[in-house]
Amino acid sequence: MEKDIELEVVEEYVIDGVHRFKLKVKGSNIVFNVSAENLEEAVRKVIDMMKSLKLIQ
DSSP states (O other): OOOOOOOOEEEEEEEEEEEEEEETTTTTTOEEEEEEEEHHHHHHHHHHHHHHSOOOO
């Protein structure tokens, strides 16, 4: 059974011309900090990272 993962935006900012997002896994203390052009890309990157870390399948 796959658990539904909810992500919430903690922070969105631009540093040195790079757009960055901090996304938190809801109900945990896990925060991912990724660079992305938009929120959808940031979510895709976080999901890929979570799969790579075997946090989800």
